[in-house]
Amino acid sequence: MSEQPLPADDPLLRTPSNRYLKELSDGEIWWRNHYDWLLQSRGYKLRPRYKPGWIPSWGPDENGALLDCEDWQSNAFAAAMDAARVSDQQQFVLKRISKTRHPDEVTIAQYLSSTELRSDPRNHSVPLVEVFQVPDDEEYTIIVMPLFRLCNDPAWQTVGEVVAFVLQVLEVSTHYRDSQLANIMYDPRPMYPRMFHPEDPYRARDWKGAAKHSTRTANPVRYYFIDFGLSVKFNPDDGPPRAHPIRGGDKTAPEILHWNGELLDPFPTDIYYLGNVLRMHVLQEFKGAEFLSPLVQDMIQEDPKERPTIDQVVQRFNSQILPALTRKQLRSRLAPVNEAEEDAYFRNIAHAFRRIYYQLTRKSPIPIPR
Numbered sequence: 001m002s003e004q005p006l007p008a009d010d011p012l013l014r015t016p017s018n019r020y021l022k023e024l025s026d027g028e029i030w031w032r033n034h035y036d037w038l039l040q041s042r043g044y045k046l047r048p049r050y051k052p053g054w055i056p057s058w059g060p061d062e063n064g065a066l067l068d069c070e071d072w073q074s075n076a077f078a079a080a081m082d083a084a085r086v087s088d089q090q091q092f093v094l095k096r097i098s099k100t101r102h103p104d105e106v107t108i109a110q111y112l113s114s115t116e117l118r119s120d121p122r123n124h125s126v127p128l129v130e131v132f133q134v135p136d137d138e139e140y141t142i143i144v145m146p147l148f149r150l151c152n153d154p155a156w157q158t159v160g161e162v163v164a165f166v167l168q169v170l171e172v173s174t175h176y177r178d179s180q181l182a183n184i185m186y187d188p189r190p191m192y193p194r195m196f197h198p199e200d201p202y203r204a205r206d207w208k209g210a211a212k213h214s215t216r217t218a219n220p221v222r223y224y225f226i227d228f229g230l231s232v233k234f235n236p237d238d239g240p241p242r243a244h245p246i247r248g249g250d251k252t253a254p255e256i257l258h259w260n261g262e263l264l265d266p267f268p269t270d271i272y273y274l275g276n277v278l279r280m281h282v283l284q285e286f287k288g289a290e291f292l293s294p295l296v297q298d299m300i301q302e303d304p305k306e307r308p309t310i311d312q313v314v315q316r317f318n319s320q321i322l323p324a325l326t327r328k329q330l331r332s333r334l335a336p337v338n339e340a341e342e343d344a345y346f347r348n349i350a351h352a353f354r355r356i357y358y359q360l361t362r363k364s365p366i367p368i369p370r
Contacts, residue, residue: 022056024049027078030096034134042132044083044094044144047071070207073199082147082198091147091195091205092129096140102229106131106141109228122171126185126226147198148185151223152281154213157351159288160330160365161216163322166292167368168223169274170314178230178248179273181281185226190219190369217358220367232266241266250276254302268304271313275299286334291321330365331355 038044049071066072080095112125129144196211197203234241242263245256253272333351
């Protein structure tokens with residue numbers, strides 16, 4: 001199965017043409033046209049921007065403080081839309097899935113959210129709240145998911161927080177096929193009890209001020225994989241899995257760059273993708289996680305046959321890397337590679353006080369949610 005490109009005139013590829021976003025994009029118009037149905041029949045309320053008859057709050061003055069207007073924020077990825085559930089005001093994401101382009105995505109997402117698999121603590125696939133058919137278009141199905149946050153936002157502060165991230169992402173099964181940073185999220189509710197605005201996660205949900213949050217050490221979070229549009233479910237009775245390579249978000253796997261047309265074992269490519277996430281977004285961005293380097297280098301080897309299996313990666317991390325880390329090392333600050341000396345001075349002082357507090361309150365140096 002290969003991903004089909006979107007047609008050039010597909011509304012999901014279009015962005016607002018009006019400089020000041022007074023007009024909705026074609027993708028946004030689709031959601032506007034389904035606003036009443038979602039509200040009245042499904043119980044989900046979209047933002048004011050998508051209510052039929054919407055009039056921009058900033059009026060005719062295009063030189064006003066547009067950034068202060070909540071309804072000025074457009075949706076850059078119109079295949080998905082945020083919404084609030086009317087019954088309890090909780091925030092969710094509604095994703096519109098094409099049966100033609102991604103025929104297996106809904107089935108796989110439902111399988112991973114089944115009662116049996118959801119009870120497994122190693123299941124880090126995004127939970128589905130519900131699934132429903134678009135009544136006026138049989139081509140599309142909508143899946144409802146919790147509103148999550150990108151895995152490295154805000155940045156990890158300690159070595160132990162990165163270790164907690166690695167422990168969790170290594171638990172996921174390797175049939176995913178599109179492990180990239182953008183597809184690894186976390187449930188932000190422990191860190192952000194009042195949540196945040198879905199279009200600007202640094203703003204408060206009501207657009208008044210900044211979104212307030214704690215840290216992963218103070219309030220551990222659980223990580224999840226999203227977006228199963230390229231995923232495949234293999235039947236072990238069919239023998240060793242073989243498939244055409246798929247170009248997902250990470251297009252650097254050597255076997256894909258130099259593909260000769262043969263069917264490939266997809267699992268070593270998954271190992272490469274996961275190793276590349278750690279290489280690019282942990283090792284290349286922070287100082288203090290160098291202990292991951294030997295394992296990551298093996299995960300991204302040129303020859304797929306030389307890469308470890310996921311079981312070997314987990315065994316090596318748990319039996320060799322993790323035991324060698326001291327509590328002091330786990331509580332140490334994870335410093336950005338290009339951090340200015342002056343910034344480092346003040347951040348180190350703040351971190352020292354924070355570390356004392358965590359020790360006194362017996363916060364785990366490896367913050368895993370219970």
